[in-house]
Amino acid sequence: MGVLAACTRDHDVPDAETTAGGPVAQCDSRLDQAFTAWARAGFSGSIAISTGGRFDCLAAYGSADDATNTPNTVDTVFDIGSVTKAFTAATILDLVEEGKVALDDPVGRLLPELTGAVAGVTVRQLLLHTSGLNGTPGSDHEPLDRDAALAAIADLDLAFPSGTGHLYANAGYTLLALVIEKVSGASYREYTTSRILRLPDGRVAGGFWDGTPAAPGPRAVGYLDGGTTGGSGDFAGPHxxxxxxxxLAMTTYDLAAWTHALFTGQLVAPESVEAVSAPGHDLGDGRSETPGWVASDASVLGVPFLATAGGDGQIGHNAVVAWGPERRRVVAMASNKPGVSAEDLLATVGPALLAGEPLPTPSPPPAGAGPAATVGKYRLDGGGSYDVTAAGNQITVAATGVDAVTALFPPAGRVSRDEFRAHDERVLALLDGRTREGRRERGSLEEDLGPIRGVTLAGTVFQDGEVRTYVTLVADSGPITGWYAVNAEGGVEAAEVPTGHPTLKLVPAGGDRYRPDDPTGTGPNVTVEFRDGRMTVSGPAGTTVADLAG
Structure with missing residues (x-):
């Protein structure tokens, strides 16, 4: 799957029509028709696609700011979340080329002030998430300086002996950024901006969402589930x-241009391109971890490709970029609303895009206003309930209680009921303080909420590509709802406390029935029927009936 830079005759930067103000929106009419259909189905964001160094599509859809009726454009900037890891990996490989770092260096040799078991892990293991590091140095927008970050990472457990397993760890890439700062003699942000964000034509591909150097250009407002807005980039740090x-943050135009430059050897040497492109650690199912990316063979989507994705649940953005070496095609997408995320859209249209085939489009819901579902609270015999609200022909159902959540959100995709139960146990172990990280998390919660008298499960869902277990925390101020996503070793990958109850939007499906408003087909497989004061939820495990409260 390697990409040999010496064999390409690509342009330095993918061609696009530009003006003094930046790139001009342009899109093959067939692609634009398909993406317009996805925009009607809920996609809001920006798309950049290039093939062999020429752009096939630069387009934007939906709203960047509902309050001001500002549309998304090809100049709109998005937070790219964990896609940042691809840039950090490229920076490390650049330093390897300069002889300042070796892939098999123990990180403690590069950072003598680092203590603990993590000091023995290698740069290669950090790049491939095989170090065994479990956890994060802090919550995303927690003020954390360099010394505090080093101390927090030194205090993290190793889930397994380094090099013997795989565990995705944000802390590993924070540690790589600390290495970059140490060996380059410049700050991580300065070095990344001057060396790796700079494109072959001299432009700089974006910047940072929070702090400086900031990504220039108009920013999309991020919208979270429930309609609230996310962070605007005013977190002062330290970061x-x-x-x-x-x-990192940028336009999809810059993200696509940077990806093209990376894989065609215009940012790093051919040996580094090969290190990024070749399978690194086998993940199974035709996928393998590479530095900053996941490589997939042809068994996954029909053609080999590399991809990386990221999102920030506190900002409300989602971004994904894929490289198809056979056609030298880049697909970059970013979204700012949860209806159809960038990741879900690429998962749906990606096989056709990478193969150069016509794109699938969503099926519209049945015409008409739909049945008049009775809004209100529906109660289950087991104690759970559904709160049903309506707007036009769409209804929203909020589930409270394990029985209600279990019926409305059955496992989706490759996730099984057993995996839900195992995840529940890991979350309870965490919040009961049965693990080292759990004791730290419990202490952090009690700093914010006061003493926690109890923790009960409130249901588990599969959402945004991760399993989330909802819990009710009993504090002096009353019950507080939150959710946790933890990895197989019990480390926190994401969390939101406090938060609302899990909700599902539904649209008419004919007759008295509704189905999830889920055009990509990645959500729960359920049908909801309203009749005679009853709400019936049908799914893979059977039916659940709730009665309208009097």
Whole structure:
């Protein structure tokens, strides 16, 4: 799957029509028709696609700011989240070329002030998430300076002996950023901006969402589930809770141009391109971890490709970029609303895009206003409930209680009911303080909420590509709902406390029935029927009936 830079005759930067103000929107009419259909189905964001160094599509859809009726454009800037790791990996490989770092260097040799078991892990293991590091140095927007980040990472457990397993770890890439700063003699942000963000034509591909150097250009407002807006980029820092693992921001035009430059050997040497492109650590199912990317063979989507994705649940953005070496095609997408995320859209249209075939489009819901579902609270015999609200022909159902959540959100995709149960146990172990990280998390919660008298499960869902277990925390101020996503070793990957109850938007499916408003087909497989004061939820495990409260 390697990409040999010496064999390409690509342009330095993918061609696009530009003006003094930047790139001009342009898109093959067939692609634009398909993406317009996806925009009607809920996609809001920007798309950049190039093939062999020429752009096939630069387009934007939906709203960048509902309050001001500002549309997304090809100049709109998005937070790219964990896609930042691809840039950090490229920076490390650049330093390897200069002889300042070796892939098999123990990180403690490069950072003598680092203590603990993590000091023995190698740069290569950090790049491939095989170090065994479990956890994060801090929550995303927690003020964390360099010394505090080093101390927090030194205090993290190794889930397994380094090099013997795989565990995705944000802390590993934060540690790589600390290495970059140490060996380059410049700050991580300065070095990344001057060396790796700079494109072959001299432009700089974006910048940072929070702090400086900031990504220039108009920014999309991020919208979270429930309609609230995310962070606007005013977090003052220090930013070491995210530097290296997240935090970069740019347009999809710049993201596509940078990806093209990377894989065609215009940012790093051919040996480094090969290190990024070749399978690194086998993940199974035709996928393997490479530095900053995941490589997939032809068994996954029909053609080999590399991809990386990221999102920030506190900002409300989602970004994904894929490189198809056979056609030298780049697909970069970013979104700012949860209806159809960039990742879900690429998962749906990616096989056709990478193969150069016509794109699938969503099926519209049945015409008409749909049945008049009775809004209100529906109660289950087991104690759970559904709160149903309506707007036009769309209804929103909020689930409270394990029985209600279990019926409305059955496992989706490759996730099984057993995996839900195992995840529940890991979350309870965390919040009961049965692990070292759990004791730290419990202490952090009690700093914010006061003493926690109890923790009960409130249901588990599969959402945005991760399993999330909802819990009810009993504090002096009353019950507080939150959710946790933890990895197989019990480390926190994401969390939101406090938060609302899990909700599902539904659209008419004919007759008295509704189905999820889920054009990509990645959500729960359920049908909801309203009749005679009853709400019936049908799914893979059977039916659940709730009665309208009097």
């Amino acid at each position: 070491w809770a995210m530097d290296g693992s997240g935090g």
